[in-house]
Amino acid sequence: MKIAVAKEARDGESRVAMVPELVAKLTGLGYDVAVEPGAGLHALIADEEYAAAGAVLDDAAFDGADLVVSVQPLAAERIRGLARGTTTISFLPVNQEPETVVELRDAGVTAHAVELIPRISRAQSMDALSSQALVSGYRCAIVAAGMLRRFLPLNMTAAGTVQAAEVVVLGAGVAGLQAIATAKRLGAVVRAYDVRAAAAEEIRSMGAKAIDLQLETLEGAGGYAREMTEDRAARQRDLLTPYIAAADALITTAAVPGRTAPMLVTREMVEQMKPGSVVVDLAAETGGNVEGSVAGEVVRIGNAQVWGGRNVPSQMPGPASKLYAQNVVNLVTLMTTRDDEGHALFAPDYADEILSGSCVTQDGRIVHEPTREQIEGPAQPGPEPEPQPEPEPEPETSAPPDEQLDLPYDQEADQ
Numbered sequence: 001m002k003i004a005v006a007k008e009a010r011d012g013e014s015r016v017a018m019v020p021e022l023v024a025k026l027t028g029l030g031y032d033v034a035v036e037p038g039a040g041l042h043a044l045i046a047d048e049e050y051a052a053a054g055a056v057l058d059d060a061a062f063d064g065a066d067l068v069v070s071v072q073p074l075a076a077e078r079i080r081g082l083a084r085g086t087t088t089i090s091f092l093p094v095n096q097e098p099e100t101v102v103e104l105r106d107a108g109v110t111a112h113a114v115e116l117i118p119r120i121s122r123a124q125s126m127d128a129l130s131s132q133a134l135v136s137g138y139r140c141a142i143v144a145a146g147m148l149r150r151f152l153p154l155n156m157t158a159a160g161t162v163q164a165a166e167v168v169v170l171g172a173g174v175a176g177l178q179a180i181a182t183a184k185r186l187g188a189v190v191r192a193y194d195v196r197a198a199a200a201e202e203i204r205s206m207g208a209k210a211i212d213l214q215l216e217t218l219e220g221a222g223g224y225a226r227e228m229t230e231d232r233a234a235r236q237r238d239l240l241t242p243y244i245a246a247a248d249a250l251i252t253t254a255a256v257p258g259r260t261a262p263m264l265v266t267r268e269m270v271e272q273m274k275p276g277s278v279v280v281d282l283a284a285e286t287g288g289n290v291e292g293s294v295a296g297e298v299v300r301i302g303n304a305q306v307w308g309g310r311n312v313p314s315q316m317p318g319p320a321s322k323l324y325a326q327n328v329v330n331l332v333t334l335m336t337t338r339d340d341e342g343h344a345l346f347a348p349d350y351a352d353e354i355l356s357g358s359c360v361t362q363d364g365r366i367v368h369e370p371t372r373e374q375i376e377g378p379a380q381p382g383p384e385p386e387p388q389p390e391p392e393p394e395p396e397t398s399a400p401p402d403e404q405l406d407l408p409y410d411q412e413a414d415q
């Protein structure tokens with residue numbers, strides 16, 4: 001059984017899906033690991049480190065691979081080169097890249113999208129959205145600190161006192177809380193707002209002040225935010241304006257799953273900020289929380305420099321790759337069972353909601369129903385099925401569940 005690690009090909013992608021220190025986890029499960037030469041280059045990982053960890057460096061790593069792991073989805077020509085039945089694990093934004101889904105379907109690939117892994121506690125160690133949001137949140141705070149031309153902490157010196165910088169964070173999910181924690185550690189006075197009811201307590205637990213706008217909270221399914229009406233959005237913007245005007249740095253991290261990012265801050269609100277102020281919009285790539293922000297660029301709005309995030313985890317490729325690789329190892333472990341002789345087998349059990357939930361294409365079909373419907377249209381009512389005779393019960397051949405491999409839950413990956 002062979003796992004191939006892809007060399008990322010997309011512009012600006014510096015991460016790699018496997019790191020040398022975790023190769024042993026895969027070889028320990030019984031897999032051969034083949035890495036495309038140069039795969040770790042942008043994450044500052046040399047080919048020799050993979051080789052020393054037990055991987056094979058091979059330009060033809062995909063040949064004969066049962067599983068291909070990557071960060072970004074594979075390019076169309078690479079998908080077409082895969083043997084039918086190959087499994088892939090990667091980010092796969094199904095709404096933005098229907099053409100990639102079609103390629104995967106037509107190539108008979110079993111494609112797993114890490115962003116579709118259900119966010120249940122058993123799947124936390126595989127949750128790449130969370131692990132990468134953690135990196136993004138930290139990075140946002142550091143970018144804001146670097147762009148500000150002032151101290152973040154209060155400085156009381158013999159020459160006098162310099163006040164602490166004021167940082168406002170909008171959106172206090174995984175990324176926002178990490179931005180809050182980082183800005184706090186740097187000594188800033190931090191205020192934060194989120195539409196979810198539970199967020200206020202989480203903000204306070206980071207040592208920041210929770211902004212209370214006296215608006216109804218918006219809890220959606222699974223503890224995520226729900227989309228708000230335009231009226232609610234306008235009231236929120238009005239009430240947030242004085243907080244933003246008083247801030248030296250504004251960091252926005254708000255998202256609503258499956259939708260473009262909510263526009264929380266208008267150009268007029270930014271124009272009220274002080275000279276030297278900075279805005280960091282983590283959501284710039286998905287529509288932007290700040291009107292006028294541009295992904296991958298710094299633009300000037302009024303007195304503020306507005307930084308638009310673009311593939312932010314990739315800006316810290318070492319830790320981002322390590323955390324992503326840990327997510328991948330945990331997912332591969334879940335896909336691995338033992339045969340009767342105790343040998344590890346790559347045999348994903350699609351009765352498991354983590355595997356069925358994250359699987360987009362399989363056996364030449366799109367099996368993720370919302371994506372299938374988006375690409376292929378509503379399901380056609382088929383002919384009434386012929387009544388089938390009851391099947392004979394099959395003798396048990398697979399290992400009982402308690403002989404399946406234990407999932408390593410890596411606490412470190414979630415911190």
Ligand SMILES: NC(=O)c1ccc[n+]([C@@H]2O[C@H](COP(=O)([O-])OP(=O)(O)OC[C@H]3O[C@@H](n4cnc5c(N)ncnc54)[C@H](O)[C@@H]3O)[C@@H](O)[C@H]2O)c1
Pocket residue numbers: 118119120121123124127129130133170171172173174175176193194195196199222223224225228253254255256257262264
């Ligand atoms: N496996 C799990 O159980 C699991 C995994 C990840 C996250 N979570 C939880 O889910 C929640 C959200 O996680 P996330 O970071 O992935 O969320 P996300 O990336 O979808 O959104 C980021 C934040 O933006 C907030 N937001 C959305 N619209 C807003 C608006 N108009 N104004 C202000 N804030 C707005 C959301 O409430 C969220 O906190 C958190 O409580 C997190 O702890 C659970």
